[in-house]
Amino acid sequence: MTTVDELKGLIHENFGIEAAELNPARPLSEYGLDSLSLAELVFTVEKHFGIEVPDLGEEVRTLCGLAGVIDNLRTQQAA
Numbered sequence: 001m002t003t004v005d006e007l008k009g010l011i012h013e014n015f016g017i018e019a020a021e022l023n024p025a026r027p028l029s030e031y032g033l034d035s036l037s038l039a040e041l042v043f044t045v046e047k048h049f050g051i052e053v054p055d056l057g058e059e060v061r062t063l064c065g066l067a068g069v070i071d072n073l074r075t076q077q078a079a
Contacts, residue, residue, distance in 0.1 A: 003067040010044050011063075024063040045070065051077060 008019035017031050028038065042053050045066070051073045060066050 003070050004063050006048070007045070007063050007067060007070075010048060011041065014040065014044055022063060024067070027061045028063070028066075029061070049074065 004024045005019075008022045011017050011022060011031075011033075012019045015031075015033065015037065022031065028041075033041065038056075042056065045051075046053055049070055051070065053069065053073065056066070056069065060069055
C-alpha cells in the first residue's frame, strides 16, 4: 500500500470523503478541507505514521505533496 493510499483511507475515516473520489493531484481544499481540517489531518498523520510533521505551509496542498513529505520524514527517521 502506498502512502497516498494510506492517506486516502485516513481522509475517508476522518472526513467521510470516499477514497475513490480523491485525486492525489487536486488541492485538498477542493474536497472541502479547510485549514482546521488540514490541521486535524496532520495530527492524524503524525499518529498513524509515527512521525512529527513540520509546519507544512502553503506548499503542500495535494495528497501527492503530503505523501512526499511523509515519505521523506520516514526515510530520515529510518536513517
